[in-house]
């Protein structure tokens with residue numbers, strides 16, 4: 001039996017995780033948390049709001065699924081890795097903002113860091129049992145979101161409702177907007193850098209509109225291994241929670257008889273500048289990825305509330321990155337300070353604009 005804590009149990013990933021746990025007799029839900037929605041009775045230990053670490057201390061899980069959205073997930077990621085408890089990580093923002101601290105905590109704690117993001121789960125699986133010296137690069141796939149193929153002019157007047165209509169994935173609002181701006185792919189490039197220990201120039205991104213190819217790994221002999229399946233987050237959630245067993249799911253297998261075409265295209269970095277900005281923040285390192293994440297969170301919230309146009313999201317993130325002076329991310333307090341400063345600058349940037 002594995003005792004599982006689900007943080008963010010009321011969200012898109014959290015609810016699918018509860019379904020996965022209910023279907024696996026070897027998984028026992030011991031704790032569930034949310035930001036504000038009720039979770040009473042979902043699990044023996046529950047908590048609404050506050051620091052999720054308190055819930056983890058009380059419930060003593062074997063594996064923590066961190067499905068909180070945003071920087072609010074950082075403390076739970078660090079606590080879990082420090083304690084040597086296995087971490088099934090959906091909350092990519094915590095690895096982006098606190099990547100170096102998270103890896104150091106994992107090295108001390110010795111637990112497993114199992115990606116739940118479908119792209120990273122795919123790469124993780126393609127890399128299993130391979131000598132890292134044989135890896136040339138990893139290739140993260142992106143659906144391109146609802147605005148694939150549009151130029152900047154055609155993006156000027158898009159609304160939150162337009163951005164929330166994702167073509168292939170049903171997800172929470174923040175990540176859905178991030179998918180429309182491609183900030184999500186930028187966050188994933190930084191996440192991949194930390195998870196797989198590769199420099200940024202060996203983390204590629206390609207558009208694959210149907211999201212059937214979840215990602216690929218290129219090897220030095222010219223071969224590329226890919227992970228395929230219909231887009232369904234229950235697969236990577238189940239894989240991470242039951243690792244290394246790969247328990248069964250009732251997810252539909254690929255149907256080749258109905259004609260499966262796999263098209264790829266390159267990213268339009270001019271129309272979607274957030275991917276390049278994330279890469280740049282990642283390369284600068286230190287607190288820059290944390291700043292990128294914080295400014296993006298502020299901008300996405302403002303866009304969803306109708307206070308910022310779609311193209312303003314990238315502009316605000318770029319201005320905030322310009323305005324800060326990066327520093328090494330030595331401990332959580334410094335990171336929280338960098339996050340707060342970036343949020344203040346982004347808010348001020350919006351007030352001036």
Ligand SMILES: NC(=O)c1ccc[n+]([C@@H]2O[C@H](COP(=O)([O-])OP(=O)(O)OC[C@H]3O[C@@H](n4cnc5c(N)ncnc54)[C@H](OP(=O)(O)O)[C@@H]3O)[C@@H](O)[C@H]2O)c1
Pocket residue numbers: 007008009010011012013014033034035036037038049050052066067068069070072090091092093116117118169170171172173174175233
């Ligand atoms: N959805 C996907 O398919 C998908 C795929 C890959 C990765 N991810 C990643 O998974 C994470 C969750 O995404 P999602 O789509 O599931 O988001 P979501 O549907 O918006 O759910 C977010 C969850 O986080 C909780 N939460 C928000 N603020 C919190 C706080 N301050 N403290 C504790 N809990 C808080 C929410 O509780 P309330 O309901 O009470 O607000 C909710 O349970 C994100 O990092 C996202 O990038 C998601």
